[in-house]
Amino acid sequence: MGGFFGTVARHDCVADVFYGTDYNSHLGTRRGGMAMYHSGERSFARSIHNLENAYFRSKFEGTLGRFAGCTSGIGIISDTDAQPLVIHSHLGRFAIVTVAKINNIDALAAQLLSQHQHFAELSSGRTNQTELVALLLIQGNTFVEGIENVFRHIDGSCSMLLLTEDGIIAARDDWGRTPIVIGRKNGAYAATSETSAFPNLDYRIERYLGPGEIVRLRPTGIEQMRPPSEHQQICSFLWVYYGFPTSTYEGRNVEEMRFDNGRLMAADDNTEIDCVCGIPDSGVGMALGYAAGMGKPYQRAISKYTPTWPRSFTPANQEMRSLVAKMKLIPNRHMLEGKRVLFCDDSIVRGTQLRDNVGVLFDDGAREVHMRIACPPLIYGCPYIGFTSSKSDMELITRRIIEELEGDPNARLTDYATTDSPQYQRMVEEIRRRLGLTSLRFNKLETMVQAIGLPKCRLCTHCFDGTGCSGCHGGKKE
Secondary structure (H helix, E strand, O other), rough: OOOEEEEEEEOOOHHHHHHHOOOOHOOOOOOEEEEEEEEOOOEEEEEEEEOOOOHHHHHHHHHHHHHOOHHHEEEEEEOOOOOOOEEEEEEEEEEEEEEEOOOHHHHHHHHHHHHHOOOOOHHHHHHHHHHHHHHHHHOOOHHHHHHHHHHOOOOEEEEEEEEEOOOOEOOOOOOOOOOOOEEEOOOOOEOOOHHHHEEEEEEOEEEEOOOOOEEEEEEEEEEEEEEEOOOOOOEOHHHHOOOOOOEEOOEHHHHHHHHHHEEEHHOOOOOOOOOOEOOOOHHHHHHHHHHHOOOEEOOEEEEEEOOOOOOOOOOOOHHHHHHHHOEEEOHHHHHHOEEEEEEEEEEOOOOHHHHHHHHHHHHEEEOOEEOOOOOOOHHHHHHHOOOOHHOOOHHHHHHHHHHHHHHHOOHHHHHHOOOOOOHHHHHHHHHHHHHOEEEEEEEOOOHHHHOOOOHHHHHEEEHOOOOOOOOOOOOOOO
């Protein structure tokens, strides 16, 4: 996926861009970058680093001096391209960062090449999608026309920040699949993917951009350049998994949602257990709500070793990811021995690391291991957001089981996505058996949507039910 931060101020803002970008580190693991504008010298400067074997702060701390005196800047943590890019065009000079997934990138690249355009940047031998967005953008006579041209052409999603010589332009994806929030403090405005970037930098939330909305930020205020679209499809998985606990999307805090999600799911769970535990990190908020809903104690029967395994460390290599998943979680035998423990987790994707963890829990003395999942089964890969966990439908444990049961991984998907249908029950039981769990339950889609607190038609739930909206005012079907 990815996350960005940008600010424009009356004074030097290098520290804000540096720390604000770092607070998006849980959203990406491959590359980080910063671009700054020095208004006195009328010059741009940028720096990009690979983050696959290090962290954003350690890569950039030693180079901040080159940005001294800059009063506006943008930064990015990305799972895709090397960015920011600095562009010189008929619209003027600007730097650009994107949080995007472009499914038709090859077709668009071919179209642009046929128009005698050229690409200067490559990412792992492929077209750099941020450069592609920039080339689509500069086809417009204005920045707004150019951004609308991006919206018209791409299949997927794209939110962006543009650092110009006259402030920062923030443009949210036309369907609002990824968020942008505006913050304010004395003498400065900021735009970011995560509100968790604001508190320690003394920003207060000014407002959330609507889908497709475009604004320009200057130290003196906000100029709306394009009003928001009526339709919206913000990703529901942001609250379930990717969002940092202190972040808020559309006015709904992540940790509040997770607590309520667990509490609501626990309302009809009569399983006899001794305690509830969350799988760190994103299962903890749900587990606290689940414990409250069941009237059972919350205990930390498993903990993450935070000194060297922060959440943001997610290697690109699958074998190494599996090893990291095992090494960073340490079970507590003294809290497990002889107990019936109910664990809460955000989701089950491939199921491999959860299977290994369950085996360890029983080895360390757990009498029963019950698992409760914050969302419905993931049946469909995400075509809209670049989740590293959903590159292929066949990586999902659900689709592998469906293929074994039906002979075709695409057979009867609607039946398997329907809670409590015979196909759904058979699939969940097979997942439970393979993972070695005493019991397994997934959340109902209706319960998850209720916990988020937005109408379903304004949420994207494609990975659960294959659809994005459900026919209410303000959402339209694609």
